[in-house]
Amino acid sequence: MNWSFWLPLLILLSSLVPGIAIFFLPQYAHRARTTLNMAAATLKLLLVAFLVWGVFHQQHYETRLSLLPEIDLLFRVDTLSVLLVVLSSVLWFFTTLYAVGYLEGSPHRSRFFGFFSLCVSASAGIALAGNLLTFFIFYEMLTLSTYPLVIHRGTKKALRAGKIYLGYTLAGGVLFLVGMAWLRTLVGPLSFIQGGLLANAPPVDSQTLTIIFALLIAGVGVKAALVPLHGWLPHAMVAPAPVSALLHAVAVVKAGAFGIVRIVDNVFGIEFVASLGLAAPLAWVASFTIVYGSIRALFQDDLKRRLAYSTISQVSYIALGAAILNPVATIGAMAHLVHQGLMKITLFFCAGNLAETLGIHRISEMAGVGRRMPWTMTAFTLGALGMIGVPPLAGFISKWYLGSGAVLAGEEWVLVILALSSLLNAAYFLPILYIAWFKPQENPWPEEVSHGRFETAWMLLLPPLVTATMVLAAGLLAHVPFSPAEWARLIAVREYHHPL
Amino acid sequence: MEPPNFSAHWPAWIMVLPLVGALLAFTVPRYKSLIGLITAIGVLLLGVALTQQVLAEGPQRYAIGGWRAPLGIEFYVDGLSALMLLLAALVGVFTSLYGAAYFGSKENPHYAHERAYFWPLWLFLWAALNGLFLTADIFNAYVTLELIGLASVGLVGLSGQAAALGAAMRYLLVSLLGSLFYLLGVGLLYAGYHTVDMVSLGQAIQAGPLPRAALTLMGVGLLLKTALFPLHFWLPPAHADAPTPVSSILSALVVKATFYLLLRLWFIVFPDATTAAAANLLGLLGAFAILWGSIQALQTQRLKLLVAYSTVAQLGYLFLVFPLTQETATAFTAWSGGLYHALAHGLAKGGMFLAAGTVLYALQHDRIQDLNGISQHLPVTLFAFGLAGVSLMGLPPSGGFLAKWSLLTAAIASHQWGWAFIIVLGGLLASGYVFRVLARAFAQVPSTANYRPVPWFMEWSALLLALMAVALGLIAQTPLTLIGIGAPVPDKELLL
Numbered sequence: 001m002n003w004s005f006w007l008p009l010l011i012l013l014s015s016l017v018p019g020i021a022i023f024f025l026p027q028y029a030h031r032a033r034t035t036l037n038m039a040a041a042t043l044k045l046l047l048v049a050f051l052v053w054g055v056f057h058q059q060h061y062e063t064r065l066s067l068l069p070e071i072d073l074l075f076r077v078d079t080l081s082v083l084l085v086v087l088s089s090v091l092w093f094f095t096t097l098y099a100v101g102y103l104e105g106s107p108h109r110s111r112f113f114g115f116f117s118l119c120v121s122a123s124a125g126i127a128l129a130g131n132l133l134t135f136f137i138f139y140e141m142l143t144l145s146t147y148p149l150v151i152h153r154g155t156k157k158a159l160r161a162g163k164i165y166l167g168y169t170l171a172g173g174v175l176f177l178v179g180m181a182w183l184r185t186l187v188g189p190l191s192f193i194q195g196g197l198l199a200n201a202p203p204v205d206s207q208t209l210t211i212i213f214a215l216l217i218a219g220v221g222v223k224a225a226l227v228p229l230h231g232w233l234p235h236a237m238v239a240p241a242p243v244s245a246l247l248h249a250v251a252v253v254k255a256g257a258f259g260i261v262r263i264v265d266n267v268f269g270i271e272f273v274a275s276l277g278l279a280a281p282l283a284w285v286a287s288f289t290i291v292y293g294s295i296r297a298l299f300q301d302d303l304k305r306r307l308a309y310s311t312i313s314q315v316s317y318i319a320l321g322a323a324i325l326n327p328v329a330t331i332g333a334m335a336h337l338v339h340q341g342l343m344k345i346t347l348f349f350c351a352g353n354l355a356e357t358l359g360i361h362r363i364s365e366m367a368g369v370g371r372r373m374p375w376t377m378t379a380f381t382l383g384a385l386g387m388i389g390v391p392p393l394a395g396f397i398s399k400w401y402l403g404s405g406a407v408l409a410g411e412e413w414v415l416v417i418l419a420l421s422s423l424l425n426a427a428y429f430l431p432i433l434y435i436a437w438f439k440p441q442e443n444p445w446p447e448e449v450s451h452g453r454f455e456t457a458w459m460l461l462l463p464p465l466v467t468a469t470m471v472l473a474a475g476l477l478a479h480v481p482f483s484p485a486e487w488a489r490l491i492a493v494r495e496y497h498h499p500l
Numbered sequence: 501m502e503p504p505n506f507s508a509h510w511p512a513w514i515m516v517l518p519l520v521g522a523l524l525a526f527t528v529p530r531y532k533s534l535i536g537l538i539t540a541i542g543v544l545l546l547g548v549a550l551t552q553q554v555l556a557e558g559p560q561r562y563a564i565g566g567w568r569a570p571l572g573i574e575f576y577v578d579g580l581s582a583l584m585l586l587l588a589a590l591v592g593v594f595t596s597l598y599g600a601a602y603f604g605s606k607e608n609p610h611y612a613h614e615r616a617y618f619w620p621l622w623l624f625l626w627a628a629l630n631g632l633f634l635t636a637d638i639f640n641a642y643v644t645l646e647l648i649g650l651a652s653v654g655l656v657g658l659s660g661q662a663a664a665l666g667a668a669m670r671y672l673l674v675s676l677l678g679s680l681f682y683l684l685g686v687g688l689l690y691a692g693y694h695t696v697d698m699v700s701l702g703q704a705i706q707a708g709p710l711p712r713a714a715l716t717l718m719g720v721g722l723l724l725k726t727a728l729f730p731l732h733f734w735l736p737p738a739h740a741d742a743p744t745p746v747s748s749i750l751s752a753l754v755v756k757a758t759f760y761l762l763l764r765l766w767f768i769v770f771p772d773a774t775t776a777a778a779a780n781l782l783g784l785l786g787a788f789a790i791l792w793g794s795i796q797a798l799q800t801q802r803l804k805l806l807v808a809y810s811t812v813a814q815l816g817y818l819f820l821v822f823p824l825t826q827e828t829a830t831a832f833t834a835w836s837g838g839l840y841h842a843l844a845h846g847l848a849k850g851g852m853f854l855a856a857g858t859v860l861y862a863l864q865h866d867r868i869q870d871l872n873g874i875s876q877h878l879p880v881t882l883f884a885f886g887l888a889g890v891s892l893m894g895l896p897p898s899g900g901f902l903a904k905w906s907l908l909t910a911a912i913a914s915h916q917w918g919w920a921f922i923i924v925l926g927g928l929l930a931s932g933y934v935f936r937v938l939a940r941a942f943a944q945v946p947s948t949a950n951y952r953p954v955p956w957f958m959e960w961s962a963l964l965l966a967l968m969a970v971a972l973g974l975i976a977q978t979p980l981t982l983i984g985i986g987a988p989v990p991d992k993e994l995l996l
Contacts, residue, residue, distance in 0.1 A: 023879075068976050073897075107944075108876070137896040144895065147935075154873070154944025162939060170931050173895075174924045178912075181905065185913040 007051055008063045008075035008128045011085065012121055014044040015092070019117025025110050034100050037113055041093040044124075048089045052482070055082050056490075062130065073137070074191065076130030079491040080265075083334060083484070084127035084258050087341050091250045092120045094463040098349055099242035101459025102356060112152055116246070118145035123251045126258060132180050132190035132267065135259065139176070139220075142255055143169045149243045150236050161235040168222050168232040176219025179212045183267075192262060194495060196269015206276055209268075213278050216263050224256025224319060225312045227289040233312055237304045241352025244304060248311045249345035257318040257337060264322045265330075265495055274325055283323035287417045289316040294424035301362050303351050306428060307344070313421065314340050314387065321402050324414065327492040329405025334488035335478075336398035339386070342470045343395060346383035349464035350376050357456040359447030363432055368441025373455045377436050379468035384429040386471045389422045394474035397485050507553060511562040511575045514546040514585060515630045522623035532619040533600045539623055540589075540596040543630075547582075547589035551982065554582040559986040561636070574697070576636035578986030580839065583979065584633040584760055587843050590968065591752045591850040592626055594961040598854050599745035601957035602861070614658045614743065621658070622749065625651035632757050638686050638718075638769065639696040641761055645682060645725070649675035652754050655746040656738050667737040674724055674734045678758075681721030685714040689769075702768045711773040718765060725758040728782075728819060729789035732812045736796075739808040744857025747804060751811045752850035756842055759818050766822065767988035779822040786819030787922045794929035798936065803856045803866035806933055807849070813926065814845045814892060820907055820919055827914035831989040837906025839983045844891050844899030844972050851965030852888035855881045858958050862951050868940060875941040877951050880959040882941050887966035889934035891973075894927040899972025 018040035025033050054061065061077040077085075099116065103109055122145055125138030143166070151162035184190060186208070187201040198209070222229040236247060247253065264273055264282075273279050293313025300306040317340070321333025353376045354360040354369060370377040386393035399418055406414035451457050478485040521539030525532040554560060559578035577585075599622070603615050628647035635641050653675060657668030686696065692710045693701055705711045727735040735755070739747050766774060793813025797806045821838030825831040858881045859874060860866040875882040891900035904923055911920035972979065984991070 023883075066977075067897075067974065068980065073974075111875075111879075133896075140895045144890065148942060151939065151942050154942055159939050159943060163935070166931065166935055170893075170928060174928055177905075178908070178920065178924060181908045182912050185909055 003054075004059065004061045005063055007047065007054070007061050008077055011044060011047050011051065011089075011128065012075070012124050014047055015040055015117045015124065016121040019114050019121060022110055022117060023114040027107070027110055030109075033110065033113060037096050037100065037117070038093075040117065041089075041096050044089045045093055048085055051077060052082055052086060055079060056482075064130075071133065071189070072131065074130035074134050075125075075128040076192070077128060078192075078194070079487065079494055080258075080261065080334070081127045081129075083337055083487060083491065084254060085124055087254070087338050088120060088123045088127065088250045091246075091341060091345055091467070094466055095242050095245055095250070095345070097459055098245070098352070098463040099240075101457045102240065102242050102352060104457075108152070111148065115145050115148045116242075119149065119246060119251050123255060126255050130192055132183075132192070135262065136173075136176060136180060139223075139255060139259070140173050142223075142251060143173060146243075146247065146252055149246075150239045152240055152243065153238065155238070158238045161232075161238045164235045165232045168229065172219045172222030172229065174219075175215045179215030179219060182208075182215070183212050190267065192266035193269075194266065196265065196272050197267050198272050199269040209276060210278060213263070213268060213273075213276070216267070217260060217282065220256045220259030220263065221285075221319075222256065223252050224260055224315055225253055225289070225293075226256075226285055226316060226319065227292050227312070230289070230293070230312045234305055234308045237302075237308050241304075241348055241355065244308075245345045245348035245352070248308070248348060249341040253311060253315045254337065254341060257315050260319050261322045261333065261337075270325050270495070279323045279325050283320055283411070283414070286316040286320035286323060287414070289313065290320065290417060290421045291424070294421055294428065297428045298424065301364055303354070303361060303363050303366075303432075304348075306363065306432075307347055307351060310347075310387065310425070310428070311344060313424075314344065317398060317402060320414070320417075321398075321405065324402075324405055324409050324411055326405040326409035327496040328401055328408055330492040330495060331485065331488040332398050332401030332403075332405055334491050335394075335401060335485040338484035338488075339394035339398045339471075339474055342467050342474060343383045343386040343393075346379050346464050346467040346471060347387075349460070349467065350380035350383070353456050353460050353464065356460060357449055357451065358445040360445065363435060365443070365446065366432065366436045367439035368436075370437035371441070372445070375455060375461060375465060379464040380436070381433055382468040382471050384433060386475070388425040388429055392472075392475040394471045394484075397475055397478045401485070401488075507549070508562070510546055510550045510553065511560065511577055511634055512564060514543060514550060515627055515634060517542050517546065518623045518627040518630065522620045522627065525619035525623060529616055532616070533604055536596055536619040536623060537600055540593045543626065544589040544593045547586045550577065551582045551586050553577075554579060554985055555978070555982060562634075573640055574636040575634040576698075577634060579982045579984060580760070580763070580986070581633045582985075583839060583843060583982055584756065585630060587756070587846045588626065588629050588633070588753050591748065591846055591965065594965045595745045595748045595752075595850060595854070596622075598748070598857075598958050598961040601955040601961075602743070602745055602857075605955055613660065617654065618658060618743070618745070621651050621654045622745070625655065625749070625754075629753060629757055633760060636698055637696040638689065638698060638701070638765070641764075642679065642683055642686055645758070645761070646679050648754060648757055649679060649725070652750060655749070656742045658743055658746065661741075663737070664741045667734075667741045670734050671738040678721040678724040681724070682718050683721075685716075685718030685721070688714040688717070698764060698768050702771065705770060705773055707773050711770060715765070715770050715773055715778075719762065722758045722762045722765075723785075726755050726762065727812060727815060728785050729792050729812065729816065730785075732789065732793070732815075735812060736805055736808040739811060739853075740802065740804040744804075744854060744860065747808070747857065748850045748853040751808065751853055752846040755811065755815060756818075756846060759815070759842070763821070771988070776826055779826055782819045783823035783919065786816040786822075787919070789813060789816030789819070790922055790926040791929070794926065794933065797933040798929070801868055803859060803868055803871065803937065804853070806868065806937065807852050807856045810852075810892060810930065810933060811849060813930070814841075814849065817841050817845075817903070817907065817923070817926065820911075820923070824907065824910045824914070824916065824919060825989050827910075827916075828990045830910040830914045832984070832987065832991055833906050833913070834910035835987055835989045836980055836983050837903050837908075837910060840899060840906060840972075840976075840979065841903035843979060844903050844969050847965050847972065848888040848891035848898075848900060848969035851884055851962045851967075851969060852892070854958070854962035854965065855885040855888065858954055858962060861958070862954050864950075864952065868937065871937065871940040872943040872945040873941070878954065878959070880956075880963055881954070882938070884959070884962040884966045885941075886934075886938055887963070887970055889930075889938070891966070891969040893930045893934060895931075897973040898970040899976075900969065902973050902976050
């Protein structure tokens with residue numbers, strides 16, 4: 001068997017085929033559905049592990065399926081693809097476990113898990129895409145498969161959120177489409193190339209390229225929730241907790257951030273972006289988003305909404321790192337792609353546990369919750385401290401690289417943004433920790449559900465504990481091979497042709 | 501004596517077979533469904549065979565009974581004809597399957613004549629459509645147009661109910677008026693050039709008042725029948741009030757037939773008499789159709805009417821072909837995009853109408869505001885509706901995406917930004933009306949509605965058509981090659 005051809009395809013199919021099969025399972029086939037889900041997630045992990053090993057050893061994986069002359073569905077694995085595909089397959093595993101526990105007994109589970117798997121396939125497709133068209137196909141597939149998840153509860157509020165979500169993402173898709181079609185007519189096939197496709201393309205006037213850059217970045221910026229394209233994200237909070245976890249950590253915002261990195265690094269190319277003077281505006285937008293999201297987060301009492309605004313802020317670290325155009329900052333951006341995923345998914349799992357076990361949705365209701373659910377709150381604390389950037393947690397590592405990269409690039413102002421953002425992070429996370437751990441319980445829990453031996457069902461407890469451990473490990477072991485930060489270094493080395 | 505060469509007569513058979521089927525279904529009513537289905541499968545096989553032949557050997561000329569023009573009747577098959585024949589065959593087969601279940605169902609209290617006349621009328625219509633796609637002269641085109649019109653009117657009025665009869669009456673008048681205009685144009689041309697053969701006319705016609713007048717008359721007639729904005733007023737009631745299999749046929753095929761003829765006239769008969777202003781006017785009407793049809797679809801209260809307004813909008817895209825083919829460098833890309841749109845829309849709209857009809861059948865109403873929660877009861881149908889929607893919205897990797905992508909690249913590459921804007925705006929509007937239905941379907945409400953059980957044939961026919969519309973985006977090589985065979989535009993490289 002020709003692994004270099006089949007492996008990317010198998011990784012895609014390992015969630016696509018089970019996803020389609022799940023649609024056809026009847027509602028009551030609980031055991032079959034769970035088995036299928038977990039088996040697929042495990043298989044995907046194994047395939048991805050194999051892939052990582054291969055890429056580390058310079059093995060070249062490429063699947064090319066010809067759609068038309070000069071138009072291919074192309075999957076090509078590079079170090080950057082690996083980062084997202086690992087993140088999505090690892091977190092898929094734990095999110096599925098969590099979702100099985102979370103949705104126990106609720107209606108439409110076959111539909112839910114079907115679209116859930118499609119969503120993960122779409123993010124794998126985005127990660128493995130080797131050209132802009134393939135990226136776009138899966139990018140739009142992600143939009144379509146997340147919509148039913150956002151409106152899963154079927155309430156008026158959920159439907160409204162779905163409408164807003166679609167409005168933003170489809171409009172973004174259209175901008176992207178126009179940018180892509182335009183670029184296609186100017187330079188031909190749009191493969192991702194290390195160092196940038198446009199570096200070796202026929203010359204095009206810089207004004208046109210600037211417009212195309214803006215169209216493409218706006219297209220992916222919607223999903224990355226760059227201000228002012230972020231409006232859908234707080235509304236999407238009505239979705240069930242596993243969906244929020246998926247949206248905020250793995251699939252949607254990551255697809256957007258990943259797209260920004262691809263466009264800057266592999267389509268336009270770092271040097272070209274610099275020569276066109278496009279990096280600075282992108283960095284400003286990202287910086288503004290970082291500060292804006294944090295400030296909005298301060299004023300939310302609803303826990304999930306506070307986390308949502310925090311996502312808006314934190315994801316822009318990735319865009320900022322990509323826009324600084326320095327190898328060290330690039331490491332920060334890439335590492336944060338993974339780190340933010342780990343931290344944010346932990347926080348959302350914990351928020352879901354509080355809601356499911358005690359009926360708590362608001363921060364003001366959290367007094368004394370640390371005593372009632374110590375494990376959940378420990379995981380939450382690790383995630384929150386990581387977000388603030390406390391060493392030795394994962395978030396510290398990303399901020400360190402971002403900061404050093406900015407200094408090396410002579411962009412000291414970024415340090416101000418980072419400091420301000422960390423301060424704001426502390427300002428909206430520390431009160432939560434204080435209320436949960438130190439304030440005594442005042443009122444009875446809104447809706448308490450008893451789970452016997454543990455503080456909550458084990459399927460809800462295990463995933464956040466594991467991801468919180470990863471937050472710790474990614475920070476402590478940042479210099480061990482295969483850690484996210486080390487992998488990010490590998491990407492930067494290959495992208496900048498520069499030993500670090 | 502030479503062995504009989506069957507393959508040489510396929511063009512004749514693909515028209516004769518449905519005609520024979522229609523006669524048999526009429527005279528042996530006992531087996532009408534069986535006859536209909538066998539005929540449908542036969543026509544599909546012939547369509548595939550004929551397509552293969554065109555792919556292998558290029559455009560074909562065929563003289564019926566060996567009599568060449570100007571005395572005899574000639575058929576001409578190029579990529580465009582083969583494509584339309586194939587589209588009719590694919591939509592025809594699945595609609596026939598649906599129809600067999602729909603009209604055969606004991607649950608559905610159909611009127612006796614509705615059951616009895618569907619098959620003869622539909623097969624007759626199919627024969628007339630195939631005849632139009634094959635004909636090489638403008639007078640026979642008129643004859644087939646009339647036959648198409650009459651059979652369609654009969655199908656619309658099949659149920660005999662007041663709304664349907666009203667719609668059928670309006671349709672009849674419009675159809676006759678359209679044919680009349682067309683015939684006047686034919687008369688003028690015959691008087692001026694003494695031939696009705698398309699190719700000879702094309703060689704003879706120069707710019708001048710006579711061909712201008714003929715083109716205007718024929719154009720107006722055909723636009724009326726194609727329901728291009730603002731001449732679309734008759735379409736929504738006719739397509740929405742007809743029995744579901746008929747709606748699918750009308751929306752997917754019948755309006756395309758007149759568009760097909762318009763393309764033939766524009767590019768073969770009148771290439772020297774057309775003007776940029778006329779092309780831009782057609783494009784502009786198409787743009788208005790996209791906007792107006794979408795806005796109506798966003799507001800209407802009934803599901804089948806929504807799907808019908810979507811047809812008004814999607815037909816608009818076809819007319820962008822005229823302005824976009826004026827630029828030589830991008831003409832072929834625009835031509836391919838337009839025809840790909842005709843193909844993808846036919847399959848998607850066929851599937852969508854069948855899905856909408858299944859909802860109507862199951863609920864016995866199609867009020868959009870009362871469709872809450874239907875995805876629980878009709879998941880396959882909803883999936884079909886959604887997939888067809890993906891193609892109509894132009895999302896990848898569907899056939900609709902490829903069509904819009906080609907039109908868009910043609911518009912961008914030739915710097916015609918206005919058309920580019922309309923193309924993408926139309927996609928967004930389409931997503932508006934498609935998700936309007938899907939959101940309802942996913943809504944969670946305690947359902948008190950009574951669902952009538954649906955034959956699985958009906959659900960799956962819709963799904964298969966929708967799947968094919970999506971698959972067109974993945975297997976585009978062959979259809980695009982076909983579109984290029986004998987294409988009457990400068991043959992430049994495809995700018996995909």
